[in-house]
Amino acid sequence: xxxxxxxxxxxxxxxxxxxxxxxxxxxxxxxxxxxxxxxxxxxxxxxxxxxxxxxxxxxxxxxxxxxxxxxxxxxxxxxxxxxxxxxxxxxxxxxxxxxxxxxxxxxxxxxxxxxxxxxxxxxxxxxxxxxxxxxxxxxxxxxxxxxxxxxxxxxxxxxxxxxxxxxxxxxxxxxxxxxxxxxxxxxxxxxxxxxxxxxxxxxxxxxxxxxxxxxxxxxxxxxxxxxxxxxxxxxxxxxxxxxxxxxxxxxxxxxxxxxxxxxxxxxxxxxxxxxxxxxxxxxxxxxxxxxxxxxxxxxxxxxxxxxxxxxxxxxxxxxxxxxxxxxxxxxxxxxxxxxxxxxxxxxxxxxxxxxxxxxxxxxxxxxxxxxxxxxxxxxxxxxxxxxxxxxxxxxxxxxxxxxxxxxxxxxxxxxxxxxxxxxxxx
Numbered sequence: 109x110x111x112x113x114x115x116x117x118x119x120x121x122x123x124x125x126x127x128x129x130x131x132x133x134x135x136x137x138x139x140x141x142x143x144x145x146x147x148x149x150x151x152x153x154x155x156x157x158x159x160x161x162x163x164x165x166x167x168x169x170x171x172x173x174x175x176x177x178x179x180x181x182x183x184x185x186x187x188x189x190x191x192x193x194x195x196x197x198x199x200x201x202x203x204x205x206x207x208x209x210x211x212x213x214x215x216x217x218x219x220x221x222x223x224x225x226x227x228x229x230x231x232x233x234x235x236x237x238x239x240x241x242x243x244x245x246x247x248x249x250x251x252x253x254x255x256x257x258x259x260x261x262x263x264x265x266x267x268x269x270x271x272x273x274x275x276x277x278x279x280x281x282x283x284x285x286x287x288x289x290x291x292x293x294x295x296x297x298x299x300x301x302x303x304x305x306x307x308x309x310x311x312x313x314x315x316x317x318x319x320x321x322x323x324x325x326x327x328x329x330x331x332x333x334x335x336x337x338x339x340x341x342x343x344x345x346x347x348x349x350x351x352x353x354x355x356x357x358x359x360x361x362x363x364x365x366x367x368x369x370x371x372x373x374x375x376x377x378x379x380x381x382x383x384x385x386x387x388x389x390x391x392x393x394x395x396x397x398x399x400x401x402x403x404x405x406x407x408x409x410x411x412x413x414x415x416x417x418x419x420x421x422x423x424x425x426x427x428x429x430x431x432x433x434x435x436x437x438x439x440x441x442x443x444x445x446x447x448x449x450x451x452x453x454x455x456x457x458x459x460x461x462x463x464x465x466x467x468x469x470x471x472x473x474x475x476x477x478x479x480x481x482x483x484x485x486x487x488x489x490x491x492x493x494x495x496x497x498x499x500x501x502x503x504x505x506x507x508x509x510x511x512x513x514x515x516x517x518x519x520x521x522x523x524x525x526x527x528x529x530x531x532x533x534x
Contacts, residue, residue, distance in 0.1 A: 109181070109219065111137055113202045114211035114533035115195055122190030127198055128533060129184045130216060133207040135171065138184035140205045141198070145184065148173045156186065158201055165194045179216055180223025214530030218523070221515065228515030229257040232468055235530060236319055243368035244318050244460065248467055257465040258514045260308070264301050264478075268507045271297040275500040295489055298503070302482045305475045311464030312472045317402060319467050321363060321370035322456050325398040327418065328407035330378030333428035337407070337439030338362060338375040341449070359397055367453050369460070374401065403455055405448070407437070422455050424448070466513075474512045481506035 111131030117124065129137055139145055141164075146152030148171050156164040168187040177183040188194050202208050217234060220226045226234070233252025240246040251257075274290040326334040342362045360375040376394035398404055398418050406414040407428025414425055427436025430443045437444035466472060485502035488495060 111208040112211035112215055113137070113199070113208050114216070115199070116185070116216075116533040117190070119192075119195070120190075121192060125188045125190040125195050127186040127188060127195070127202070128216065129186070129202065129208060130177070130179045130181050130211075130219065131208065132182065134182040134184045137202060137205050137208045138169065138171075138186065140207075141186075141201055142167070142169055145169060145171050147171070156188070156198060156201075158197070159204070164197050164201070165189055165191075175223065175225075178225065179219040180225045181219060211532055213532050214527030214534060215532075217530060217534055218527055221523075227255065227258045229261075229471070229513055230255055232470075233257075234534075236467065238531070238534065241363075242365045242370045245370055248315060248318050248463065251465055252467055257471065260304075260465055261510050261513045264304065264510050265507055267297045267301050268503055268510075272500050272503045272507070275496050275503065278496045279500070291489055294499075295486065298482050298486050298489075301506075302479055302486070305479050305482075308464045308466050309472055309475050309479070312466040312468075312475070314459055315463045315465075315467040316469065316472075318370065318460065318463065321372045322403065323372050323374060323397075323401040324403045324405060324452060325374040325376055325394075325401040326405050326407060327376055327394070327398055327414070328378065328428055329409070329412070332378065332407040332409070333437075333439050334378075334407055335360075335375050335439075337428070337437065337445070338373060340439040340442055340445060341373060359393060366449060366456070369453060369456050371452070371456070374398075402459075403452060405452070422459075424451055424455070471513060474509050478506040478509035481509065 109131055111129065111133040113127060113129040116126045116128040135145060141156050142154035143157070144154070146154075146169055151168055151170045154167055154169045156167050158164055165188050170185045170187070172178075172183040172185075174181045174183075186198065188198060199210070203210065217226070217231055221228065221231050230253050233249050233254075236249035237246065237253055240249050271294045274294050278290060326338060328334055338360065341364065359377070362373045362375075364371045364373055374397060376398065377391050395418065404414075404418060404420065404423040406419070406423065406425045408414065408425060409427070409429075414423070419425075426444075426448065429438055429440075430436040431438040431441045437448050439445070466475065481502045485499045485506070488499040488502065
């Protein structure tokens with residue numbers, strides 16, 4: 109492979125900037141700038157010079173010998189002063205060596221995948237970690253990065269491999285009397301894996317919400333106090349507030365870190381029958397978005413009831429103007445807001461108890477495909493004496509679907525999409 113280099117820290121002025129070099133010529137390229145390199149595992153201070161021996165910077169240099177590095181290749185890191193001028197000069201000098209080229213987005217991580225330093229699920233976990241904004245997102249990304257999904261996939265694969273071997277034994281000895289009926293053990297293995305996959309699939313839906321953020325919709329009639337409450341929660345004027353009913357026509361969003369849980373709060377159009385064509389569109393969008401939200405907060409007046417077609421289990425029903433009624437929550441004074449947000453946190457925390465290791469739609473699709481194959485294989489077990497090869501093939505289909513989770517099989521088609529979100533230098 110080519111030797112590559114890139115800035116691994118944020119571009120711009122900073123205290124320290126790290127330029128990473130990886131590939132077969134990494135040591136030679138770095139020596140061209142620093143004159144010599146410290147021993148592996150022992151960082152050393154070196155002077156970075158240009159081709160005329162002019163001093164560019166004093167850098168702390170670290171070396172990593174393959175395969176004991178992030179990419180599995182020889183790596184050198186130059187810890188420079190974070191000056192844009194220093195960074196530009198060093199990058200120019202690295203390119204002028206003729207032995208290295210600038211890295212593409214995600215290329216360091218891609219090499220880690222190709223060199224078996226990370227599996228595909230761990231790569232996605234690293235991407236999630238780089239994007240994490242809340243504690244819940246960080247913890248979830250770390251579980252994926254640490255290989256927990258890969259470990260589960262290996263466990264499932266081992267059980268299915270045993271099942272396939274038992275089925276194929278009946279094929280190999282079709283002309284002989286097989287001393288033991290393998291059907292009960294095969295059926296048990298398939299059911300165990302299918303049940304485990306079903307739990308993982310269900311939990312992955314919540315895990316995906318943690319990654320992307322839970323949606324909480326504020327609902328109620330016009331002038332129920334939704335926009336005022338949203339502005340108070342956001343700490344700024346996000347929505348226009350007015351005594352005129354129907355001011356909010358479209359859906360406004362505010363992202364929050366709610367005690368470690370990512371939440372997008374939605375301010376919606378007031379629920380009512382209107383003669384205004386634009387307002388009717390806003391109300392229809394509200395109903396659609398509210399139905400898909402993870403949680404709904406109904407701000408109601410005395411005697412009002414939430415629409416039955418929108419109310420779901422766990423939703424919160426509360427009075428929306430406690431500054432006037434003395435009860436509920438008020439976005440104007442802030443009364444009851446902390447209590448309301450704690451209720452939202454508690455509801456979402458309860459739902460997060462079922463979180464598993466699969467966090468992406470791609471993971472869920474692969475597991476659903478595996479479950480379907482196992483269902484067919486289980487049905488075929490009843491006539492295994494006639495068609496054992498078909499049952500075995502469907503078990504292997506399930507194994508191939510699970511192998512796509514970690515990249516055991518060819519997944520070149522999806523790599524571009526995965527690495528598109530990575531920054532250069534990672």
